[in-house]
Amino acid sequence: MRTAGTTRRFLTDPVPDALLHRILDNARFAPNGGNRQGWHVIVVKDKATRRALHDLYQPPWRAYLAERYGLGPGAVPGPDLPRALRRTMEFAERLHEVPVHLLVTVELSTLAVTDRDLGRQSIVGGGSVYPFVQNLLLGLRQEGLGAALTTLLIPAEPRVKELLGIPEEHALAALVAVGYPAGPLPTRLRRKAVEEFTTRDRFDGEPFGA
Ligand SMILES: Cc1cc2nc3c(=O)[nH]c(=O)nc-3n(C[C@H](O)[C@H](O)[C@H](O)COP(=O)(O)O)c2cc1C
Numbered sequence: 001m002r003t004a005g006t007t008r009r010f011l012t013d014p015v016p017d018a019l020l021h022r023i024l025d026n027a028r029f030a031p032n033g034g035n036r037q038g039w040h041v042i043v044v045k046d047k048a049t050r051r052a053l054h055d056l057y058q059p060p061w062r063a064y065l066a067e068r069y070g071l072g073p074g075a076v077p078g079p080d081l082p083r084a085l086r087r088t089m090e091f092a093e094r095l096h097e098v099p100v101h102l103l104v105t106v107e108l109s110t111l112a113v114t115d116r117d118l119g120r121q122s123i124v125g126g127g128s129v130y131p132f133v134q135n136l137l138l139g140l141r142q143e144g145l146g147a148a149l150t151t152l153l154i155p156a157e158p159r160v161k162e163l164l165g166i167p168e169e170h171a172l173a174a175l176v177a178v179g180y181p182a183g184p185l186p187t188r189l190r191r192k193a194v195e196e197f198t199t200r201d202r203f204d205g206e207p208f209g210a
Helices: 017-027 047-069 083-093 124-128 130-142 154-164
Strands: 039-044 100-107 146-150 170-179
Touching: 017 039, 017 130, 039 047, 047 083, 047 100, 047 154, 100 130, 124 130, 130 146, 130 170, 154 170
Parallel strands: none
Antiparallel strands: 039 100, 100 170, 146 170
């Protein structure tokens, strides 16, 4: 949990099916509403398909770059930009070179969406698929593989469905890019301390210390 960070630079070496199968075989024990297990994983290794997914990733990625960082379509990952952003730009440019794309979908009718009538953005449905995705990330890290959980492809869902034959009733939850890392795997992630997000008895209670 402390070291399963995002990898954005990969070797092109192939990843054995048996290894991916073992990781999936552990990840499937994720909690999910009513144990309906509505997830489906497409293991994409085919080169042309990865290229097509790369191409579909670009417009939402460009839109995100513009909105979040004010960078236009001609922006290049130059030394003037922060390192993490440069890495993310390079990753988007080279997504098709990452040897495995795990496309995770979920059958919408299996989701127990307990916050659907609250008149605000619903978040509970995702809770029946993202623990599974997190298990995948932990399993990949355990096996020495790098991974990047991405959701920027999701605005292109109709095209992705067409490309991969995903049925209408499934929604795209994530593209997890997987491969052997081009450098060392992360060892230190930057996250808030427990006391910054945990309180005692009430939301406005005192910070929860050990
Ligand atoms: C729901 C979700 C969606 C994400 N989508 C993307 C994405 O589309 N592209 C990307 O490069 N990284 C994506 N990330 C990775 C985050 O940028 C990353 O987890 C965060 O910056 C923390 O970095 P670290 O895991 O290396 O510490 C996503 C992460 C989550 C949890």
